[in-house]
Amino acid sequence: MGNLYWGPDNMIDKTITLTEPYPSDFKPTMSVMEIQKHFDAHGFHDARMIGGSKSFYRKEHPDDLIVFNANVLMPNYGKVWYGDLNLTQDYIILKSIADTLDTTLYVLWEMDGRFGLETKPLNELLDKAVWNTTEDKPTKEWKNLKYQIDSSSEHDSNRSEMEK
Secondary structure: OOOOOOOHHHOOOOOOOOOOOOOOOOOOOHHHHHHHHHHHHOOOOOOEOOOOOHHHHHHHOOOEOEEEEEEEEEOOOEEEEEEEEEHHHHHHHHHHHHHHHOOOOEEEOHHHOOOOHHHOOHHHHHHOOOEEOOOOOOEHHHHHHHHHHHHHHHHHHHHHHHHO
């Protein structure tokens, strides 16, 4: 067998066409596109980035509740927006968007609303919300307290179930 050399003479120029989009590729419906106009009007464009470096941004905002690659969901529609959010700063604008849409918006961590998980039943997804527009100003301290209360009440309910 001879030597194999890779060079311009043995390169292949070929286009590969995918038969289906990746399950978590966000393809909004027309009604979701109308909803997204409310986000656009407030400067929240799809795939919004709040900093070039996540670690640098976190260091600059140590007390803020930051959700990179956040998913925003709306009852009866599901996912309506995605991008980076500094909830401690952006919550007022999100509440304003919710008011213009006459609804509650729910913010999920990236992994709870992507990679096929966004197809779960809507009530399951809304239960995973980090924050929603009916809640107080979100900070890192607020989140820690919220999760501490949630886990202790969950622990108490599990304990009372075990005692029965």
